[in-house]
Amino acid sequence: MSFKGLVKSTLIASTAVAAAGAGAVYLMHQIDSKQVIERIKTNLGSDTTIITTWVEPMFQKVNVDGADIWALVGGVTVIQDGEEAQYHFIASALTSQLLDIQRV
Template identity: 25%
Template sequence: MKWKSFLIGAAIGALGGYAATQIVSQKTKVSPEKVLEQVKKQFKQNGSISGSWIHMVAEPFEKQHIQYQVYKGGISKNQDGVNEQFEFVADALTGTLLEVNKITEDTQAS
């Protein structure tokens, strides 16, 4: 009877450990709203923001041969009376900015 109880306990422990590992290893995305909030906070350090947007669906992105799931968005700000626009790419898992590009007049005309 002792072996039977031991084996049942070991099996339950193994299943519980496996389930816990699966739950912990699941990568959860940061909400796009939270990412936009973080990006705006970083941009506000250098002036006021006049507008912002973020694409609500994460999409694949590759940078330096590394694959990411990312949110893309944009920020408009007024710097010394001049309206500047930026596009950004942020990691959907961490919210970390991977890329920021200033949109120039030439880029907007394309």
């Protein structure tokens, strides 16, 4: 195989590995997002109706209780006690544990 052929093969293989890795991170993010939303529903109570949710498209490094962690950051809009309310949340990107949720 020529040097040009080797470089081309290496670039194609590297691109395929990067694409697969990005796909796995995206899929993991979607699964974690669903788990977090379920935990928020439980946290806010059965009498709360969730209207919309949003989650930042990428994990973010945030400081929680003095420690930097990878997290999912997002929010939910709900109906509580007959009124619309919005909450922002932070959840662990590794465990989907709800770390903070605050009404804004």
